[in-house]
Amino acid sequence: MTQMKNTPILLIENINKSFPGVHALNNVSMEIQKGDVHAIVGENGAGKSTLIKIISGAYVKDNGSIIFDGEELGDLSPVDCIAMGISTVHQELRLVEQLPVFENILLGAPIENKSIIGKTVNWKETRNVALKLIESMDIDIDVDMTVSELNIAKKQIVEICKALSRKAKLVIMDEPSATLTEKELKILFNIIKKLKEDGITTIYISHRLEEIFEIADRVTVMRDGQHIITDDVSKMDRKKLISYMVGREIENIFPPRKVNKGKVLLEIKNLSIPGVLNDINFNLRESEILGIAGLVGSGRTELARAIFGVDKIDSGGVYLRGDTKPIRNIQDAINKKMALMPEDRKKQGIIPDLSVGMNISLVGINKVIEKSFINSKTEKKLSEEFIKTLRIQTPKWDQLIKYLSGGNQQKCVLAKWLFVESDLIIFDEPTRGIDVGAKQEIYRLLTELAKQGKGIIMISSELSEIMGISHRILVMHDGRITGEVDPEKTTQEEIMHLATI
Amino acid sequence: MAKKSDQNSVSKGGFRRFITKSSQDYAIIYMLLGLFILLSLTANNFLTLNNMINVFRQSAIFGILAAGEFFVIISGMIDLSISSTAALAGIIFAMIIKAGGVALMPVAIVAGLLAGIIVGIINGLLVAKLEIPPFIATLGSFLYVRGIVYLSTGAYPIVSLPKEYNFIGRGFVSGVPFPVIIMAIIYVISIVLSEKKKIGRFFYAIGGNEEAAYLSGISSVKIKTLAYAVCGLMASVAGIILMSRLGSGQPNAAIGYEFEAIIAVVLGGVSFSGGKGKALNVLFGTLFIAMLVNGMTILNINPFAQQVIKGIVFILAIWNDVVRNKVSR
Numbered sequence: 001m002t003q004m005k006n007t008p009i010l011l012i013e014n015i016n017k018s019f020p021g022v023h024a025l026n027n028v029s030m031e032i033q034k035g036d037v038h039a040i041v042g043e044n045g046a047g048k049s050t051l052i053k054i055i056s057g058a059y060v061k062d063n064g065s066i067i068f069d070g071e072e073l074g075d076l077s078p079v080d081c082i083a084m085g086i087s088t089v090h091q092e093l094r095l096v097e098q099l100p101v102f103e104n105i106l107l108g109a110p111i112e113n114k115s116i117i118g119k120t121v122n123w124k125e126t127r128n129v130a131l132k133l134i135e136s137m138d139i140d141i142d143v144d145m146t147v148s149e150l151n152i153a154k155k156q157i158v159e160i161c162k163a164l165s166r167k168a169k170l171v172i173m174d175e176p177s178a179t180l181t182e183k184e185l186k187i188l189f190n191i192i193k194k195l196k197e198d199g200i201t202t203i204y205i206s207h208r209l210e211e212i213f214e215i216a217d218r219v220t221v222m223r224d225g226q227h228i229i230t231d232d233v234s235k236m237d238r239k240k241l242i243s244y245m246v247g248r249e250i251e252n253i254f255p256p257r258k259v260n261k262g263k264v265l266l267e268i269k270n271l272s273i274p275g276v277l278n279d280i281n282f283n284l285r286e287s288e289i290l291g292i293a294g295l296v297g298s299g300r301t302e303l304a305r306a307i308f309g310v311d312k313i314d315s316g317g318v319y320l321r322g323d324t325k326p327i328r329n330i331q332d333a334i335n336k337k338m339a340l341m342p343e344d345r346k347k348q349g350i351i352p353d354l355s356v357g358m359n360i361s362l363v364g365i366n367k368v369i370e371k372s373f374i375n376s377k378t379e380k381k382l383s384e385e386f387i388k389t390l391r392i393q394t395p396k397w398d399q400l401i402k403y404l405s406g407g408n409q410q411k412c413v414l415a416k417w418l419f420v421e422s423d424l425i426i427f428d429e430p431t432r433g434i435d436v437g438a439k440q441e442i443y444r445l446l447t448e449l450a451k452q453g454k455g456i457i458m459i460s461s462e463l464s465e466i467m468g469i470s471h472r473i474l475v476m477h478d479g480r481i482t483g484e485v486d487p488e489k490t491t492q493e494e495i496m497h498l499a500t501i
Numbered sequence: 502m503a504k505k506s507d508q509n510s511v512s513k514g515g516f517r518r519f520i521t522k523s524s525q526d527y528a529i530i531y532m533l534l535g536l537f538i539l540l541s542l543t544a545n546n547f548l549t550l551n552n553m554i555n556v557f558r559q560s561a562i563f564g565i566l567a568a569g570e571f572f573v574i575i576s577g578m579i580d581l582s583i584s585s586t587a588a589l590a591g592i593i594f595a596m597i598i599k600a601g602g603v604a605l606m607p608v609a610i611v612a613g614l615l616a617g618i619i620v621g622i623i624n625g626l627l628v629a630k631l632e633i634p635p636f637i638a639t640l641g642s643f644l645y646v647r648g649i650v651y652l653s654t655g656a657y658p659i660v661s662l663p664k665e666y667n668f669i670g671r672g673f674v675s676g677v678p679f680p681v682i683i684m685a686i687i688y689v690i691s692i693v694l695s696e697k698k699k700i701g702r703f704f705y706a707i708g709g710n711e712e713a714a715y716l717s718g719i720s721s722v723k724i725k726t727l728a729y730a731v732c733g734l735m736a737s738v739a740g741i742i743l744m745s746r747l748g749s750g751q752p753n754a755a756i757g758y759e760f761e762a763i764i765a766v767v768l769g770g771v772s773f774s775g776g777k778g779k780a781l782n783v784l785f786g787t788l789f790i791a792m793l794v795n796g797m798t799i800l801n802i803n804p805f806a807q808q809v810i811k812g813i814v815f816i817l818a819i820w821n822d823v824v825r826n827k828v829s830r
Contacts, residue, residue, distance in 0.1 A: 310716065334718040348716055351709040353777040354702075362706060363717045365699050373697045416717065 008067075009034040009170060009201050010055070015064030017050055019403055024050040026225040028064070032170075032218075037192055037202045039212040039233070042222035043245055043407075043437045048205055051222070052172055055203075056088040057081035069169060087163030088172040093155050095147045095162075102130035102143040105161045133161040137191055152296065153184035160191060164200075171195060172203045177211055181295050181461070182496075189215050207434065209238055221245055246437045254468035255447045257487075261471070262286030263321075265424055265455040268307065270316030276302045278479045279316070284424070289446060289456040291470030291487065293463060294499050299479040300459045301343055304426045307457075308340040309333040320424070334363060339417035343428040343459075345406065349413040352402035356394050357383035359401045359412050364420040386415035390445070407438030414445065425449065426457045431465060443469050463492045475499050528821070529769050529785045536789060540796040547799055554678060560791035561680035562739045562746075562755075564784060566762035567769075568691045569735030571783045574766050575695070576728040577708035577775025578628060578635035582642035583762060584755040586620045586733050587740030588650045594741045595659040595750025603665045614737045620646055621733020625726025643759075650752050659750030670746025680742045684784075687735065691780040694731075704728055709776025764811065765790055767818040774826060790814075 010032040017025040025047045032038045042048050053059040055066065057078040066073040068084060076084070095104050103110075103126070111125040131143050134157075141154050150158065156176055163171050173192075177185050192202055192215055204216055212219055213233060220230040221244040228244050264283050271280040277299055284290050294300050305311045307318050309329045317326025320336045327333050333340075342348035351359055360383040361368050368379040384397050390411045394404055401412055410430065417425060427446070431439045446469060450456050460466045466473055467487045475483045475498035483498040541548045566583050573580045590613035597609035620642060627638035672679040695701035703724045706714040715721055743754055769786030771778025793814065797807045 308716075330716065331718045331720070340716060342713075342716055347710070348712050351706050351713055351776065353709045353772075354705060358702065358705075362702075362714075362719075365702060369699060373693075374699065374702065 007034050008032060009069055011067040012051075012055075013065045013067075015051070015054060015066070016062045017047075017054060017059060018062055024225050025054070025061075028222070028225070028227045030220055030227055030230050032201060032203065034201055035196060035199050036217040037196055037204055037215055039204045039206065039216035039219040040222060041206065041209070041212060041219060041241065041245060042228075046222040046245075047225040048222055049174065050225075052088065052174055052203070052205065055081075056086055056172060082166055082168075085167060085169035086172065087166055087168035087170070088174065089156060089159045089163060089176060090174050093152075093159050095155055095158060097148040098146060100144050100146050101134070101141060101150070101158055102127045104147055104158055105130040105133060105143075105165050107162065109166065129165065130161070133164055137161065137194070139187060139191075151184075153180050153187065156180070156188065157191065164195075168200060170201045170203065172205075174205050175207065176204075177206055177208055185211070207436070207439075209241055209436070212241070213238070223247060242436055254465075255444050257469065257471065258447075258451065259288075259471050260451075261288045262453060265321060266307075267319040267322075268316070269319065271303075271306060271313060271318065272315045273302065273306060273311065274314055276311075276479055277306060280481055282474060282481065282484075284455045284457060286423075286453045286455055287450050289450050289458060289469055289471050291466040291473040292457060292459045292476060293466050293473055293495050294476035296461060298476040298499065300476055301428055302479070303476070304340060304428045304457070304459055307333075308338060308426060310340075334420070334422075337421060337423045339420075339422035339425045341410075341413055341417070341425065341427045341430055343432065345410055345413060350401050350409050353400060355398040356387065356392065356401050356404065356412055357397040360386055360415045360419055363416050367419070382419070383415070386419060390415055390418075391441070407434045407441070410434065410438075410442070411445075423453065424455045424457075426459070428459045429461065430458065431460070431462065439465070463495055467492070467495075529782050529789065532768075533785050533789050533792070536792055536796070540792065540799075544796050544799040547796060552795065552799075554676075554681075556788070556791050556795045557681045557684075558678040559795065560787045561678065561684040562743050563758065563761045563765060563790065564684045564787040565687050565735050565739040565742070566758055567765035567783050567787050568687050568780065569732035569739075570759070570762045570766050571691065571769075571771060571778065571780055572695070572704055572728045573635075573732045574763075574771050574773065575708045575775060575778055576704045576725060577711065578725065578728065579639065579763070579773075580621075580624060580729060580732045580736075581636065581639040581759050582620065582624060582646055583732065583736040583739075584758040585643050585646035585650065586617050586736040587743060587755040587758065588752065589620065589646050590614065590617050590737030590740035591744030591754055592650050592654055592659065592750050592752065595662060595744050596653070598662055598666050599659055599750075603663050606666060610741060613741050614734055617733040617735075617737025617740070618730050619733070620736075621730035622726055624733065625722075625729035628729070629722040629725035654750065654752045656752050658752065662749060667745055667748055670742050670744070670748075680746070683738065683742065687738065688780060688784050691783075695780045700724070700727060705776055707775075760815070761790060764815045764818065767815070767822060770822075772822050772826065773819065774822075 008031040013029050015025050015028045028047065028051060040048050040051070050059065054061045057076045057080060060075045068086065073084070096107065106126050106129060110121045111129060112119040113122045127143060134141050134143055137157055139157060141150065141157065147155060147158060160171065176188060180188060192204070195202055206212060216233045218230060219233050219236060219241070221228040221241065223245060263286055265286050266284040268280055268282050272278055280303060292300050292303065302311065306313055309327045309332055319326055320338065327336065351362065357379055361379050365374070368375055368382060370378065380397050386392070387394060387397060392411045392415065393408050401409060404412070430442050434442070443465070446456055446458065458466065458470060467490070470487050473485045473487050473490065473495065474481050475485065475495055477499050485494060485498070546552060566587065569583060570580055593616050594609045594613040597605050597612055601608070624639055624642050627633045628635045668679060670680060674682055695704065703714070703719050706717070706719055707721055707724045711721055740755065744750055747754065765786040766783050767773065767786070768789055769778065769782035771783060790811070794807060797810065
C-alpha cells in the first residue's frame, strides 16, 4: 500500500481526543514519509487543527501513540517538541513585533560566548546566522528591520527561518496561505521546495485545494475527527478530494446568480480618511451582492469599518436609505439595521465564554427582555430558531461558543445580526479559514439573504468566490477604488490588474 | 508497555477534564464542604450555632466587598481602591451622624453611598476613557482616596457617636446578624444583576472579548464605568457597616481588605482574564476564607502564620485559574 522507498518520520497510531461535547479525534492513524510535503485537508471540525496541536505539543492526547523519527513522543510540551525537531508555523504568528528580524529568528537560542561574567550573547554571530538563513531563502528581507515593519508574508518567512534555526526535521504549516496574496504564495512554495531538497518534511494544512495539487506529494483527508484516506496527490483529482472531504459529491459550489436589484440602500459619498481611504463613492441596492476585491492592505477592511461607523471618518459620509444625515457611530449603524461580520472571527466576532444563545442574542438582547429582566425561555426559543434555520451544529443552545468549529462560530455571528433583522450586512472575508462544505453553505446563505432583499457587501481575497457570487465588483488599491467590473464579463487578470494599478 | 502508557494518558486526560469541568462551577462548593468537615472534626467548638453565626458575621463585610469586586473582574478589570473607598464612606457617614445626630442617619447613608459611587465613576473614566491600565489607575485611587480620608479627619478617629447607629454593624434581627442580612440581599441583587439583567450580560461580554462586544454596539466606556460604580457602591456599603461595627469613624479602617475580597472572588472560580464566573460562588469563596480564618483561630494558629496560609491559598487559587485557562484552550 505505502511505498517502501521512504521511511516514515511520523507514525501516528490510534489517537483519540475529546473536548466537552465533542469527540475531536476518533482513532486517527497515519504515516508521514520523510522528506515529503504532506497535505492534510478536511472541512472545519474535521480534526486537522486538533491533530496538529497534539503533534506540536499544544494539546495532550487522550490516548494513542506518536512515533517521531523512531522515538515515541510522550505528552511533551511545545518547547520539548521544538527541541525534538518539530516546528509549527501557526496561523497567528508568534513573533516579537518590536524586535529586529535576526533576534526573532534566534529568539530564545542566540549564539553565546563564554566570558568571565558567564555567558553573553554574541550579537554579531547571531546576526550572521540569521542572515545566512534569510539569504538561503532567496528573499529580500532586511534582518535589522523590526518585525512590525514586515508584511504578513515576510513575517511568515521569518517564522519559517526560526523553525529552521532550531534544526527542525518536521515543519508544520497551519493554513499559511490564508493571508497571502498569489505572489507571496509563490515565494512560500519556493521555500517549501527548498526545505524538501534539504530533506525536511512539511505538513501543509490548507483549505485551498489548488495549492495542494501544486505543492504536496501526498495528501490525507480527514472528516468528522476520522482519518478517511491518505494517498499520493498524483492519484487524486479535485473532485475526488472534495467528495472524500464532504462524504458526497459536490456539483456546483456557487448557487445561481439572480439579479433583481431594488431601491438604493446605501450611499457612500466622498468618504476619506487621510492615509487610509481616498474619496470613496459608491451605492448599494437592496438584493444586491457587491463584491470588493483587492490585495491585503488595499483598504478593504478599513472601508468596512468606516462604513459601519467604527473608525472616525475625516470627510464625506455614509448614508442609509436616502437619509440626509450620515452614520455617526456603531450604535447608529446598528439602529439603522446595518451589520458587520468582521474578518477575525475569534478576536472580533465571538465572546468565547458566553453560550451560543447568548452570543446570538447579544445585539438584540432587548428582544429577550421582559419587564426589564432577561427571560431565558425566550432567549432559548429565539436562539434555537436560528440554530435550526442556519443549521448551526451545537449539542445545545447553552453550549459555550468556544467549543464550536470555526464555520459554526461564523454562523452564530451571522445569527446575531439576523436576530436584529439587519438588512445591510458587510462580510469581511466570510470564508477565511473555512472548508469547502462550509464555504458552499455561506455562499448559499449570502445568496439567500440577497434574495430576501438584504444588501450585501462581500470583501474577499479569493477572486473565484468574488467572481462566483457578486452581482458587481469594486476593486480597491491603496485606499482608492480603482475600478468596477461585471463578474460575468471580467477575468481574474483584469481584477488583478486593477488591484495593482 | 504501550498499553500501560495508554492507560496513563487516559487517566491523565480524565483527571484534567474533571478539573476543567468541576472547577468551572462546583470546585468552591467541594472545597467549602471539605473545609467544613475537616474543621468540624478537628476544631472543638467549631460546629456550634454561635460560632457559625460568627463565621457569617465575620464574612459579611468581605462578602459585600467581594460582590463589588466580582463585577469589575468579570468585566476584565480589577479594583484595588475598595478599602480606601470603604473608609471614605465610613468617615463621611460618621461625620454626618456626629454633626446631626441619629435624625440625619438616612442622609448619612446616602452621602456615604454616593461617595463610593463617585470614586467608582472616576475609576471607570480613568480606565475606560483615559485607557490607564486598571491595576495602575485603581492603585492611584487607593492612594488619593485614603489621602482624602486622612485630610478630612486629620487622621484622628471620630468618636462618641450616638449608640443607635451601631445597629447596622452589630444588630440582630431574630437571631441573624444585621450585616449578614445585608450581605444576603447584596448577593441576591448581584446574582440577578449578573444573570438576569442586560447590564450583567454586557459585563461578561466586555470582559470576555471587548473588541467583539464593541463591534456589537456595546459601549465599553459606559459598561466599564458602570462596573466600577457598582463596585464603589458595594465598597461604601461595606464601609458603613464596618464603621458602625467599630463604633467609631476610623481613618485606618479596612486597610488590606481589598486582598481578602480579591481572594474570595478568585476562590469562587471567577477568572482574572474576565468574562466568566458566578456571583453565588463568590459568596462561597468568602465563606471559605471566613471559615478558614475562624478555624485557624480556634486551633490557636499564630496570626502571622495565618497570613502565610492565606497568601498560599490565594496563590493556589490563582494557579488554578491559570491552569484552567490553559486546559480549556
